[in-house]
Amino acid sequence: MVIYTMAWDLPTHTETLRVYANKARNDWIPTTIAFEGVKEVATYRNPLESTPQVLVVISFEDMAAWQRYVSSRDNERIMREHRTLGCTAITTHVWMPSTLTPEPVRANQTAGATRAE
Numbered sequence: 508m509v510i511y512t513m514a515w516d517l518p519t520h521t522e523t524l525r526v527y528a529n530k531a532r533n534d535w536i537p538t539t540i541a542f543e544g545v546k547e548v549a550t551y552r553n554p555l556e557s558t559p560q561v562l563v564v565i566s567f568e569d570m571a572a573w574q575r576y577v578s579s580r581d582n583e584r585i586m587r588e589h590r591t592l593g594c595t596a597i598t599t600h601v602w603m604p605s606t607l608t609p610e611p612v613r614a615n616q617t618a619g620a621t622r623a624e
Contacts, residue, residue, distance in 0.1 A: 508546065510569040510602040511577070514559035518593035527592050535585050539565060542574020542581065558596055573601060 531550075540548050547566040550560040553559065565598050574580055589597065604610070 508568050508604060509573045511565045511567065511573055512600045513563045513565075514561060514599075515589065515594045515596065515597040516560045517560050519544065520593065522591050527594070530588060530592070535588075538581050538585065539576075542576050542579070544568045544575060550566070570603065 518527050538547055539545060546568060546596050547564075549563070549564045551552070551562040553561070565576075567576065586597070592616060
């Protein structure tokens with residue numbers, strides 16, 4: 508699995524923020540979750556109201572699926588619309604499983620013998 512995170516600050520104008528919320532619910536999230544190789548989309552707001560204000564986490568089946576998505580016209584359009592609406596301080600990160608814990612360790616579960624990174 509590959510984890511792709513994107514963070515940004517929201518538009519500052521009330522009307523633009525309404526358009527942003529509508530696009531997120533009715534276009535960006537459905538378009539992203541329907542993309543081949545996407546397993547999950549999660550969105551978070553910063554309760555401290557500091558920057559960044561929003562975090563989006565997208566899980567992909569593998570690196571090839573992530574590469575197809577980030578180079579797609581859908582992603583290009585979505586990110587262009589974010590900038591057009593006034594989202595700022597946009598950052599992205601991509602993460603792959605660690606050799607230390609290739610699968611998540613759950614509560615009440617021991618990671619077992621693992622090798623160092």
